[in-house]
Every structure is written in C-alpha cells, then in structure tokens.
Amino acid sequence: MASVLYPRETIITIERHILEEQKFHPEATGVLTSLLYDIALVGKYIANKTTRASFADILGTTKDINVQGEQVMKLDELADHTIYKLNEHTGRIAVMASEEQADIIQIPDKYPTGKYVLLYDPLDGSSNIDVNAPIGTIFSIHRRKSESGPGTLSDCLQPGHNMVVGGYIIYGSSTMMVYTSGKGTHGFTLDPYLGEFLLTHPNIKIPEKPKYYSVNQGYQKYWSEGIKRFTNYLQGLEGDNKPLSSRYIGSLVADFHRNLLSGGIFYYPPDTKDPKLPTGKLRLLYEAAPLSFVCEQAGGYASNGKQRILDIVPESLHQRVPLYIGNRELVEKAEEYIRKFG
Numbered sequence: 001m002a003s004v005l006y007p008r009e010t011i012i013t014i015e016r017h018i019l020e021e022q023k024f025h026p027e028a029t030g031v032l033t034s035l036l037y038d039i040a041l042v043g044k045y046i047a048n049k050t051t052r053a054s055f056a057d058i059l060g061t062t063k064d065i066n067v068q069g070e071q072v073m074k075l076d077e078l079a080d081h082t083i084y085k086l087n088e089h090t091g092r093i094a095v096m097a098s099e100e101q102a103d104i105i106q107i108p109d110k111y112p113t114g115k116y117v118l119l120y121d122p123l124d125g126s127s128n129i130d131v132n133a134p135i136g137t138i139f140s141i142h143r144r145k146s147e148s149g150p151g152t153l154s155d156c157l158q159p160g161h162n163m164v165v166g167g168y169i170i171y172g173s174s175t176m177m178v179y180t181s182g183k184g185t186h187g188f189t190l191d192p193y194l195g196e197f198l199l200t201h202p203n204i205k206i207p208e209k210p211k212y213y214s215v216n217q218g219y220q221k222y223w224s225e226g227i228k229r230f231t232n233y234l235q236g237l238e239g240d241n242k243p244l245s246s247r248y249i250g251s252l253v254a255d256f257h258r259n260l261l262s263g264g265i266f267y268y269p270p271d272t273k274d275p276k277l278p279t280g281k282l283r284l285l286y287e288a289a290p291l292s293f294v295c296e297q298a299g300g301y302a303s304n305g306k307q308r309i310l311d312i313v314p315e316s317l318h319q320r321v322p323l324y325i326g327n328r329e330l331v332e333k334a335e336e337y338i339r340k341f342g
Ligand code: AHG
Pocket: 070, 099, 121, 123, 124, 125, 126, 127, 216, 250, 251, 252, 253, 281
C-alpha cells in the first residue's frame, strides 16, 4: 500500500496567521488583515509570472528608463502594474508610491480611498531577472496622516518607525513571504500546488554568530577610508575576529534574506563612482526602511552609518541612503569605523 505522509506540525496558512495577529489589536477592523492578504496574492501572481517568464516573452527590457534613471525590465513593469491593479479598487488604500513611478499614485476617483499607504519596490534585483537568480518584491504599509479624500505626498513621507507592516516576497528556489507587523518577523513558503503561503519560519531571529558579509566589493576603490577598514575588519585583516565568508548576489532581497537566516551583514555604502548618487543607490522608502523593520524585529539592526534607518524622516519619495543591515554588533562596528575614519 502506498504510504501516506501526514503533516507532523500544525499547518498555518498566512491568512490564519494574519487573523491570529489581528487579535493583538482589539481596535482592528480587519482592513489591514485583508490588505496583507492582498499582498500575499501579489506574491502568488508575480511568482507565477516570473517562473514562466521565458515562455511568456516577458524577459528582457522595455524601451523605458525609470525615474531612477535605470533601464526598466518587462517584469519590473508587469510587477508594478500588478501591484497597482490588485490594490487600486479595494477601498483599503489612500495612496501608493512605487520605485518605478515618479510621483505618488492616486486611487482613481471611481473607487473609495482607505486608511493605509502602500509603498513598494515591485521587483528588486532586476539585473538578475534574465539570469534566473533570485529577485523580490519589497513593501511597507503606513497609516495615512491626512484625514480623508485622496492621499498626499506627506502620507508617504513618514519615518520607518511609524510603519505598520514591512516585508518582502522572495522569488527564489521557492517563493517566500516574510513580514512583520511589530510582533516578530515571520516567514511563509508558497506551496505552489496548494497556492497557499504556509508558515515555515515562525519568529525568525538572526543568528548571533554572523557567517557572511555582503557588499559589492568591485567598487572598493570608490569607498571612504572607514568603509575600506571596516571591510578589512570583516575579512579578519584588522582586529582579532575570524574572517567572514563573502556572499553577494546583487539582489538586495536575496542578500538580505540569506543573512537574516544565516547571520551576517549586508551593506551598500556611499561611493564616489557616480557623482549623481553620492549616498549609494538604495532607496529609503522602498528598500531600506521595510527591510530595517523586518531586521529589527528579528533582533538585528540597520543604519545609514550614522543613525538608525527607521528614524530617518524622508524628504523626498526617491531619496537614497547608505545601508548597513544585519547583526547588530556588525552594524554598530560599521558605525564605529565610519565615526573614526569617515
Ligand atoms: P532594483 O532592481 O529594484 O533597482 O534594485 C537593485 C539594487 C538591489 O537589489 C541590489 O542590492 C543592488 O541594486 C545591486 O547594485 P550593484 O549592482 O551596484 O551592486
């Protein structure tokens, strides 16, 4: 007789988990719960497209250059449009902003606005799309500050410590959604046959002993003295620590995710490579802030080298920041080197 596999553990879908978390918020109306479930649907939808990208003629570039001055990939555009279309009509959102769009994204007049603000990097790691390396979607949710009607730019320009939910979806060898609503960081793996995200990584804690450092070391000649010496430290060339292994995919979500589970630090420091980008290329609202919330809730820390990322008050939608994120002790070491050597 064919053997039957019985699950050993309780099976918790993301929907169930979100509902359970809602119990911590007696004032909750269920809107946030539904919004998070919409994001999980975004993940399923984009995962479905990315896995078939080669067949569906959606690899490669569009002819457009985005607001960041970067080449737009077909999947960037598809992911951006998908997130918009899944959220514009639900009545849960006041306003959105995307890494791919110059201005805030308003809800069409024919639909009601809601109380939340959704910020997203629709597809992170675009340069990896055509070579089948992991990519991701990063999102954050804030409460609107404006009272009612169309959301505003200042609804979007809130410091990370106001965030209600931060998270990402990684499209790798499996698809995972990782999020925090301020009660720990939790990871769910998409079972493609069930079409459900199931809780596989409850209450993630970044391991105390770091294993990896992740940085684009090809740009070393453009770094400051402090960054160079901090990197020496990670390599065991100064100080008394053993060298860490180096890992760099060039997909923030994937690099961050690996270090979250294995321990380590990711950094994208300022460099002099491009005078237009003196603070490095990562974006505060769409990349740095949401991952910082996830990281802190897993016991880690994130800084721009001088201050906590979650305390930075954004001045513009597409503002860029240096990012040092991972084990607290290593991020604080980076701050120390920057303080001493610049
Ligand atoms: P995006 O694809 O959303 O524009 O982000 C790309 C980012 C990030 O994912 C990654 O960490 C970084 O670019 C890699 O940049 P370098 O190639 O300069 O190392």
